[in-house]
Amino acid sequence: MGNFKLLTPLNNEELTFRNRVFMAPMTRGRSKDQVANELTATYYAQRASAGLIFTEGTQISAQAVGWTNTPGIYTPEQIAGWKKVTQAVHEAGGLIFAQLWHTGRASHPDFHGGELPVAPSSVPFNSQAFTPEGIKPSVTPRELTIDEIKSTIADYEKAAQAAKDAGFDGVEIHGANGYLPAQFLEDGSNKRTDEYGGTIEKRARFLLEATDAAIRVFGPARISVRLSPRIPYNDMGDSNLEQTYMYAVEALESRNVGILHFMEPGTLPEGAKPLAPGARQRFSGIFVLNVGYDRKSAEQALQTGLADAVTFGTLFISNPDLPERFFLDAPLATADASTFYSGSEEGYTDYPPLA
Numbered sequence: 522m523g524n525f526k527l528l529t530p531l532n533n534e535e536l537t538f539r540n541r542v543f544m545a546p547m548t549r550g551r552s553k554d555q556v557a558n559e560l561t562a563t564y565y566a567q568r569a570s571a572g573l574i575f576t577e578g579t580q581i582s583a584q585a586v587g588w589t590n591t592p593g594i595y596t597p598e599q600i601a602g603w604k605k606v607t608q609a610v611h612e613a614g615g616l617i618f619a620q621l622w623h624t625g626r627a628s629h630p631d632f633h634g635g636e637l638p639v640a641p642s643s644v645p646f647n648s649q650a651f652t653p654e655g656i657k658p659s660v661t662p663r664e665l666t667i668d669e670i671k672s673t674i675a676d677y678e679k680a681a682q683a684a685k686d687a688g689f690d691g692v693e694i695h696g697a698n699g700y701l702p703a704q705f706l707e708d709g710s711n712k713r714t715d716e717y718g719g720t721i722e723k724r725a726r727f728l729l730e731a732t733d734a735a736i737r738v739f740g741p742a743r744i745s746v747r748l749s750p751r752i753p754y755n756d757m758g759d760s761n762l763e764q765t766y767m768y769a770v771e772a773l774e775s776r777n778v779g780i781l782h783f784m785e786p787g788t789l790p791e792g793a794k795p796l797a798p799g800a801r802q803r804f805s806g807i808f809v810l811n812v813g814y815d816r817k818s819a820e821q822a823l824q825t826g827l828a829d830a831v832t833f834g835t836l837f838i839s840n841p842d843l844p845e846r847f848f849l850d851a852p853l854a855t856a857d858a859s860t861f862y863s864g865s866e867e868g869y870t871d872y873p874p875l876a
Contacts, residue, residue, distance in 0.1 A: 566612070577591065594684055
């Protein structure tokens with residue numbers, strides 16, 4: 522293969538990743554009763570040749586739930602379900618991080634007995650929620666009190682401990698895609714005037730306290746934080762994305778966070794400058810890029826020093842042995858989008874590896 526960097530090992534002070542082809546977190550809707558099951562274990566074990574697997578978003582509490590048939594990590598049953606998954610992945614030689622998720626305002630009253638979902642501020646927004654009764658328009662959330670914020674940070678710490686108990690190698694704080702930490706960080710969704718809103722430092726506080734909570738359990742080397750400054754999903758927006766996100770990156774760097782998982786589309790809005798190079802410059806840990814990469818563009822990102830690893834989403838759905846296919850430059854199977862959330866084995870564990 523010559524100097525094909527995607528398939529070379531990568532390490533920090535605590536972990537060695539067999540390659541730089543990481544698996545992105547993807548909601549798949551297969552967790553009935555919010556518990557990871559045998560099918561989940563099979564799915565992740567099939568993909569254990571990834572340098573690192575990030576699980577699908579995993580709820581830190583009942584209040585965090587906001588998508589139907591997604592797993593949690595806050596009850597004994599959920600921890601037991603995830604134990605089967607981590608054991609299967611480890612037996613297959615893989616590493617796996619749990620992605621800790623709080624949907625915040627992106628949830629719906631259907632998940633909360635008719636109660637409103639929570640957010641930094643009670644701001645109407647235009648999005649949709651994936652409820653047990655189907656897709657519904659989002660509702661205006663209610664603002665969290667200071668006591669509730671403190672309690673939510675405690676939920677992150679409990680979830681990180683639950684992940685450790687379940688055998689995970691680390692955790693990722695889901696600070697991307699318009700979920701609760703991003704809702705606090707961006708000024709389009711955070712209109713608070715107390716210690717969790719207003720200045721960038723105050724808006725970043727929730728994200729950083731959630732990160733600190735996970736660090737208390739795992740130490741910084743086994744923590745990843747996922748950010749997505751230019752992803753408008755869930756009707757997100759900020760008046761100065763670069764300033765906001767570079768502050769967050771510098772604050773994560775000061776905590777020696779092990780992995781920064783940075784989502785940035787290859788094609789940006791006209792006049793928008795890419796933020797990944799600035800984040801890369803400020804962050805000395807493992808810098809992971811995501812959104813729309815293929816074998817060639819990912820390799821280029823590594824060769825130019827823009828990233829240390831790249832996460833692949835859809836390609837891992839239909840190619841469970843993606844690193845091997847990259848190594849052989851073999852044909853890639855195409856994922857069937859109609860089965861992404863089918864709820865069954867179809868489109869989940871039935872994609873075959875190379876013969």
